[in-house]
Amino acid sequence: MWKTKITELLQINYPIIQAPMAGGPTTSELAAAVSNAGGLGMIGAGYMNPEQIHKQIREIRDLTDKPFGINLFVPSSYKASQEELEIGIRHARDIASKLGKSFDYADFPDYEGDYNVFNEQLQVVKEEGVAVCSFTFGLPSKESIQDLKELGIIVIGTATTVDEALLNEEAGMDAVTVQGSEAGGHRGAFKPEAPESLIGSMSLIPQASDSVQLPVIAAGGIMDGRGLLAARILGAEGVQMGTAFLTTKESGAQQVYKEKLLSSTETQSVLTRSFSGKLARGIENEFIRRSRDIENSLPPYPIQNTLTKGIRKLAGEQKNPEYLSLWSGQSVRLARKLTASELMEKIIKEAEKAANLIK
Ligand SMILES: Cc1cc2nc3c(=O)[nH]c(=O)nc-3n(C[C@H](O)[C@H](O)[C@H](O)COP(=O)(O)O)c2cc1C
Known part of the structure; x- marks a missing residue:
C-alpha cells in the first residue's frame, strides 16, 4: 500500500x-x-x-x-503606495508601543523592488x-x-x-x-x-x-x-x-507557539494579511484582531513582512503569543505532542x- x-x-x-x-x-x-x-x-x-x-x-x-x-x-516585483506605507508604518509603531518599544521607521526605504x-x-x-x-x-x-x-x-x-x-x-x-x-x-x-x-x-x-x-x-x-x-x-x-x-x-517552533497550537480549535484558525502583506492562515490573536480593519490597506508582501519583523522578534523574546504569527491549519485540534x-x-x-x- x-x-x-x-x-x-x-x-x-x-x-x-x-x-x-x-x-x-x-x-x-x-x-x-x-x-x-x-x-x-x-x-x-x-x-x-x-x-x-x-x-x-x-x-x-x-x-x-x-x-x-x-x-x-x-x-x-512589488510596490507600495505612499498611503499603504504610511498606514503600515503607523500600525507597526502603534503595536510596537503596546509591547513597550519604539521602532524607527523614519526612512524605511523598501517600498519598491x-x-x-x-x-x-x-x-x-x-x-x-x-x-x-x-x-x-x-x-x-x-x-x-x-x-x-x-x-x-x-x-x-x-x-x-x-x-x-x-x-x-x-x-x-x-x-x-x-x-x-x-x-x-x-x-x-x-x-x-x-x-x-x-x-x-x-x-x-x-x-x-x-x-x-x-x-x-x-x-x-x-x-x-x-x-x-x-x-x-x-x-x-x-x-x-x-x-x-x-x-x-x-520542531523549532517556540514553546508558547506549540502550547497555543495544542490548545486551539478549528474556528481559531483564520486567514490574515496583517503580518506579511500576503494572505496566510494562523491562530487568531491580538495582532490579527487589531489589524482587521486595515489589513487590506497595508503594504504588499514582502514590505509588510519587513515592517512587522521587529514586532514578531520582540514578542518572541517576551514569550507573548498575542503578537507572534502563529501559523496553523484548520485541523489544529488533531495536533499531537510527540x-x-x-x-x-x-x-x-x-x-x-x-x-x-x-x-
Ligand atoms: C508555520 C508554517 C510555515 C510554512 N512555511 C512554508 C514555506 O516556507 N514554504 C512552503 O512552501 N509552504 C510553507 N507552509 C505551508 C505548508 O507547505 C503546507 O501547505 C501546509 O502546512 C499544509 O497545511 P497543514 O498545516 O494543515 O498541514 C508553511 C506552513 C506552516 C504551518
Missing part, C-alpha cells in the same frame, strides 16, 4: 513529506528525523541567506544519509546537489527548472487551483503540491490571488489529480493516517503536512488501520 509515484520519484518509503516551514520550525533535527523515518524532511529556506542554507544542508547530512529537500520562495536573494539561494541548491527542491509563491523560469533537473534535482511546485497545477506541469515540474484552503501558513497562490483560490482539499485534490499527468501531493488539513488515506483515495500520490510537525519535539519519529510511526499505523476499515 505504500508504493506510490511519489515514493518512487523521491526514493522514500512512505509518501509523507514534512512541509518546509520558513522562519525556524524546520530544524535540521526535524528534517533528518522525518527522512530517517522513511518520509521526506524539508528545509524552509525562503528567508535564509546562502551561508545559512549551506550550513543547514551540511548539518542534515551529518544526521541522515536519506534524501531530504529544500523550499524556496519565488520572487515577484525585486527580492534578489533567489538566484543566490538557487545556486546553493545546485552546488550542494540537494535531492529535492520545491517552490511556492509562483513559478521559477523554465530555464531554472531545467538547470536543476539536469543536475538530477527533483523539482516540485505549489498550486492552489487546477489552473496553477496545469501551469506547474507546463513549466516542467516533476510533481505538484496542491495546497487546500485548510493549510497553515502562507497561501502559495499566484494566479489568481485569494479569495478565488481558496479551494478546500476535498475539492482540489480530485480535480487537480484528474487534470494533470504529474503526481499530486496534497497539503492542507492532513494531520494523521486517516487524512493521508483520504488524500490517497482522492487521487494524491503523497501528502505534505505542516501543522502536524510543528508540535513535534524536534517526537517526529513517533508521529511518523502513528500516521503509518493509522493509515493501515483506516485502509482495513474500507476493505
